[in-house]
Amino acid sequence: MNEFLSALPKAELHLHIEGTLEPELMFILAERNRIHLPYASPDLLKSAYDFHNLEQFLDLYYQGTSVLQTANDFYDLAMAYFARCDVEHILHYEVFFDPQAHIRRGISMDIIMDGLTGAQQDAWHHYGASSGLIMSILRDLPVDDALETLKLAKPWQHEIIGIGLDSAEKGNPPGKFRTAFEIADEYGWHRVAHAGEEGPAEYIWEALNELKIRRIDHGVRCVEDPKLVDYLVKHQVPLTVCPLSNVRLGVFPDIAQSNFKQLLDLGLCVTVNSDDPAYFGGYLTQNMLAIQDAFELTQPQWIQLTHNSIDASFAPAERKQALK
Ligand code: ADE
Numbered sequence: 001m002n003e004f005l006s007a008l009p010k011a012e013l014h015l016h017i018e019g020t021l022e023p024e025l026m027f028i029l030a031e032r033n034r035i036h037l038p039y040a041s042p043d044l045l046k047s048a049y050d051f052h053n054l055e056q057f058l059d060l061y062y063q064g065t066s067v068l069q070t071a072n073d074f075y076d077l078a079m080a081y082f083a084r085c086d087v088e089h090i091l092h093y094e095v096f097f098d099p100q101a102h103i104r105r106g107i108s109m110d111i112i113m114d115g116l117t118g119a120q121q122d123a124w125h126h127y128g129a130s131s132g133l134i135m136s137i138l139r140d141l142p143v144d145d146a147l148e149t150l151k152l153a154k155p156w157q158h159e160i161i162g163i164g165l166d167s168a169e170k171g172n173p174p175g176k177f178r179t180a181f182e183i184a185d186e187y188g189w190h191r192v193a194h195a196g197e198e199g200p201a202e203y204i205w206e207a208l209n210e211l212k213i214r215r216i217d218h219g220v221r222c223v224e225d226p227k228l229v230d231y232l233v234k235h236q237v238p239l240t241v242c243p244l245s246n247v248r249l250g251v252f253p254d255i256a257q258s259n260f261k262q263l264l265d266l267g268l269c270v271t272v273n274s275d276d277p278a279y280f281g282g283y284l285t286q287n288m289l290a291i292q293d294a295f296e297l298t299q300p301q302w303i304q305l306t307h308n309s310i311d312a313s314f315a316p317a318e319r320k321q322a323l324k
C-alpha cells in the first residue's frame, strides 16, 4: 500500500508555503540575511516546536517568517516544496501565502510575488507540475488591513488564482471579511476559507453564505450540524482536510480518534492535505500513510480521494483530465 500511495498522481489544495519552511532552510536563510535566530541549531529549533493549539503554533510560524527577506528567499522556499512534490508525485498544487505576515515586516508584495511566481514557472518547466497561488487574509488583523493588501495585490491580479482566510479562527468569524471577498470576486479570483478547524460549524455556514466560498479549508467540525452536513453532501462542497495538522493542533487526540472516516462515510467530498508540513511532521504522502495506518482504506477509496483533490482544484478542465 505504501508504494501504491507514493506512486498515485496527487494534487494538494491546502498548503501554506510559509509552513514548508524547514529548520535547515530557516538557518540557511538566517545566515544569508544576517538574522539572529534564538536557537543554536536546526535540531534545537525543532525541539522548540512545542505547541498544542492553533494560537501557539501561529506564534512560532510567524516568528519563522522573519528569515524571508528577498525574492530569492521566497523562490528557494517555494522551490524546496515543489522539489519535494516531484518526489511524491504531487503534480498540481494550490499554495497559500500570507502577504500581511511579510508586508508588516517591510517586505513588499513585489518581492514576495517575484519569488513565488519564479518558482512556479520553474516547477512547470522542470517537473511538469501546475500550480496556483491563493492569497490568504489574516483574519485576526483588521478588515482595513485586508483591503489594503488587496490593493497591493491588484498589479498581480492575474498571477493569483484565489483568496483565502486563515490565522486565528476563534473569535474571528468569516463575515467580517465580506467586502474583501467581494473585491477578490471582482479580480476574478476563486474563494476559499479556513472554517470549522477550531471554530464552530456556524463559521462554515457564514463562510458559505457571506463569503460565497467554493471550498472549505479543514471544515472537520461540520459534523456538529446535521443540516450543514446535508448541505455539504448535496452540493459536494470539497473539504481540504489536514490529518496531521489536526492532531498537532489538538483538534483530535490522534488520527484514529479523528473524524476522517466519519466524513468519508457521510458522503462528503474529502481531500487530504498537509497544511504546514515543516511543523506538523509530514508532507502529503505522510498524511495519507497516517490515515492508512488508522483506517485501512481500500485502493479504490484512495483513488477516489486523489480524484476528489484533482476535481476540487481550480485547474482548467483539460489539466484535470491529464492529471487523472
Ligand atoms: N496559517 C497557517 N496554518 C494555518 C492553519 N492550520 N490554520 C489557520 N491559519 C493557518
Ligand code: ZN
Binding pocket: 014, 015, 016, 166, 194, 217, 275
Ligand atoms: Zn491551513
